Amino acid sequence: MKNKNKFYITTPIYYPSAKPHMGHAYSSIVADVFARFKRLDNNEVFFLTGTDEHGLKIENAAKKNNQSPIDFCNDISKTFRDLTKILNLSNDDFIRTTETRHHKTVHLLWNKLLKNGDIFLSKYKGWYSVSDEAYYQDDEILNEGKNKIAKISRSKVEWVEEESFFFKLSAWQDRLLEFYNNNKDFIMPISRRNEVISFVKGGLKDLSVSRTSFNWGIKVPNNNKHVIYVWLDALTNYLSAINFQNKDNSLYRKFWPESLHIIGKDILRFHAVYWPAFLLSAGIHPPKKIFSHGWILSGDEKMSKSKGNILEPIDLINEFGLDQIRYYLMKEVSLGNDGKISRENLILCINSDLANNFGNLCQRILSFVNSKCENKIPTPKEFTSEDNELLNSMTSNIEKIRKLMTNQNLNEYIKFTIDYSFLANKYINDMEPWKLFKTDKDRMNTILYVALESIRKISILLSPVMPNSTNNILTMLNIDFKKQDLDSVSNNLILKPGQDLNKIKIIFKKF
Ligand code: MSP
Numbered sequence: 001m002k003n004k005n006k007f008y009i010t011t012p013i014y015y016p017s018a019k020p021h022m023g024h025a026y027s028s029i030v031a032d033v034f035a036r037f038k039r040l041d042n043n044e045v046f047f048l049t050g051t052d053e054h055g056l057k058i059e060n061a062a063k064k065n066n067q068s069p070i071d072f073c074n075d076i077s078k079t080f081r082d083l084t085k086i087l088n089l090s091n092d093d094f095i096r097t098t099e100t101r102h103h104k105t106v107h108l109l110w111n112k113l114l115k116n117g118d119i120f121l122s123k124y125k126g127w128y129s130v131s132d133e134a135y136y137q138d139d140e141i142l143n144e145g146k147n148k149i150a151k152i153s154r155s156k157v158e159w160v161e162e163e164s165f166f167f168k169l170s171a172w173q174d175r176l177l178e179f180y181n182n183n184k185d186f187i188m189p190i191s192r193r194n195e196v197i198s199f200v201k202g203g204l205k206d207l208s209v210s211r212t213s214f215n216w217g218i219k220v221p222n223n224n225k226h227v228i229y230v231w232l233d234a235l236t237n238y239l240s241a242i243n244f245q246n247k248d249n250s251l252y253r254k255f256w257p258e259s260l261h262i263i264g265k266d267i268l269r270f271h272a273v274y275w276p277a278f279l280l281s282a283g284i285h286p287p288k289k290i291f292s293h294g295w296i297l298s299g300d301e302k303m304s305k306s307k308g309n310i311l312e313p314i315d316l317i318n319e320f321g322l323d324q325i326r327y328y329l330m331k332e333v334s335l336g337n338d339g340k341i342s343r344e345n346l347i348l349c350i351n352s353d354l355a356n357n358f359g360n361l362c363q364r365i366l367s368f369v370n371s372k373c374e375n376k377i378p379t380p381k382e383f384t385s386e387d388n389e390l391l392n393s394m395t396s397n398i399e400k401i402r403k404l405m406t407n408q409n410l411n412e413y414i415k416f417t418i419d420y421s422f423l424a425n426k427y428i429n430d431m432e433p434w435k436l437f438k439t440d441k442d443r444m445n446t447i448l449y450v451a452l453e454s455i456r457k458i459s460i461l462l463s464p465v466m467p468n469s470t471n472n473i474l475t476m477l478n479i480d481f482k483k484q485d486l487d488s489v490s491n492n493l494i495l496k497p498g499q500d501l502n503k504i505k506i507i508f509k510k511f
Contacts (some may be wrong), residue, residue, distance in 0.1 A: 006044045008255035013052040013237050016076030017061040020083045022341070023296045025087065025266070025313040026329050030293055031262040032089045033330060036406045036464035041088075046255050048241045049084060050095035051077040051336075055230030056130045057257075059216035070218045075100055081337050086314060088322060088467055096239045097218075097233060105240035106233050112282035114166060124164040124208040131155040132266075153266060165210040165226060172277040173204045179276060183413045185289055188217045188408060189336040192292045194274045207274065208331065214222040232397035235275045235426050237289070259287035268292045271342065291408050311341065318485045323466035324350045328428075330465050331350045335410045336478070347511045357485055358421045358458060359508030362473055365428065366449045366504045371409045372437055377478075378445035378454065379497035390427045394420055394457050395490045401461070402486065417461045424454040448497065452477065469507050475504050 011031040014024055024438035028049060035047035050148060053073040063071035068395075073096070081094050095102060113119050114346025129135040129150050136150050136157055148157050180197055187193035211217075217227035238259065242251040263271050268290070276286035298311055317325050328349045371373060383391070397416070404413040428451055436444035456477055459470040463481065474481045478499055488494055 007038045009047045010257040011049040027511040033464045043468045047091045052234040053098045054217040057385040067311040105245040118168045118281045126162045127157040128160045129155045129157045164208040167209045169204045169207040257285040265292045297340045323469040354508035355510035377499045378448045380446040380449035381442040391492045398490045
């Protein structure tokens with residue numbers, strides 16, 4: 001297997017101020033699916049997640065819990081680290097912004113901005129939302145009863161007046177627009193790109209990048225009074241984890257800027273405006289792509305602790321199975337848009353796509369081979385036009401499949417695969433191999449071989465979404481998943497006739 005390209009895929013680092021919920025799980029699984037797909041396609045991948053532990057929001061949450069900020073972060077960061085195991089994420093690293101390696105990188109970046117003349121001392125007077133850790137202009141604020149709230153997130157804002165260091169964001173407006181223009185794929189989907197461009201065209205104000213009214217954060221180099229703005233701190237994690245700060249920065253040299261940041265739409269401005277501006281100022285190439293997904297909605301609202309409408313990922317996983325939840329989220333939520341999820345839809349999706357379609361295909365073919373072919377891979381003879389049609393409808397589409405995932409068109413990818421499973425079921429119904437046992441064993445064997453090959457290919461394509469279940473199916477086929485890759489899907493004759501199959505287990509239960 002030859003290595004093709006390098007990819008650095010990241011999730012946002014999570015605020016450990018709340019228990020992980022379905023929105024967090026969704027964000028992580030999306031990134032994991034792309035990381036697994038790129039590895040399946042023989043690319044070298046570095047996949048990062050972690051926790052964003054500084055700032056007033058965390059300081060307040062720790063206080064409320066009667067803990068020091070670091071004890072509080074140690075506890076909650078662990079629940080996010082545990083979640084990576086529960087969700088079977090294939091991350092290569094888990095970064096915490098309270099680590100020394102990160103502290104060093106933030107200082108290094110700050111000093112680069114300073115050296116470039118983009119940092120100056122002044123006074124901030126304006127609105128701040130602790131919940132979003134974001135500054136807002138007057139025209140971004142609404143009245144709600146006695147409170148002022150941010151239009152965009154509806155979170156409470158407060159008036160802040162304090163000495164602050166600023167980043168000369170206004171000076172980067174034209175160069176950002178030029179960068180977006182030269183890098184058409186930088187912000188995806190297109191609707192988000194347009195949103196960002198019109199925001200930047202509307203005029204950029206200099207950005208306050210330090211606070212003096214609290215302590216919990218990374219101090220400005222040689223200035224203990226100022227804590228670095230938590231978003232400047234947090235975004236830098238993408239560099240810290242690949243050792244940008246070290247003399248030996250081979251990971252950085254290998255993976256940067258071939259980077260895909262998967263983020264939610266609520267944090268687009270930080271990633272698509274502030275982050276490339278900081279990087280350009282520091283003389284570092286911005287990442288290749290920022291892909292912004294929508295929100296997971298429960299009813300019509302964003303799922304969040306403050307709204308009390310949380311569907312617990314761990315409860316659902318215990319009840320329905322991890323791969324079932326991963327499949328449902330990736331299939332049902334159109335990537336880039338908001339998606340409503342519910343128990344009823346989850347059950348419908350598991351039953352129709354997994355139990356009745358793909359699971360049924362596996363179950364009936366494997367049981368039939370078990371009872372009529374001594375549980376060995378049957379030997380195919382001549383392939384008919386029907387056989388070739390089914391086989392080729394996958395093999396001739398490999399480039400299309402690869403392109404779908406390069407463009408983060410995950411829903412079409414899953415649809416293609418599950419539609420193929422539907423075709424394979426139809427093929428079996430039409431071919432009726434069970435009628436041939438006494439009359440034409442060669443033909444029966446060929447049909448079963450074609451069906452088993454289809455099961456192998458579907459399992460490989462679905463492996464980024466459902467790693468455990470597809471691995472179990474490939475194990476039943478006596479195939480070592482590690483030796484399979486995307487290219488093996490375009491080979492129709494991988495299964496070895498006469499080879500034993502392993503014991504059959506039920507993969508997808510009906511609910
Ligand atoms: N700490 C920042 C990210 C810093 S990245 C340098 C943050 N953390 S978060 O915990 O609030 O959110 C993490 C991710 O989860 C974000 O991408 C956010 O969009 C996503 N989600 C949080 N709730 C969500 C939903 N209800 N639905 C989908 N994703 C949402 O932001």
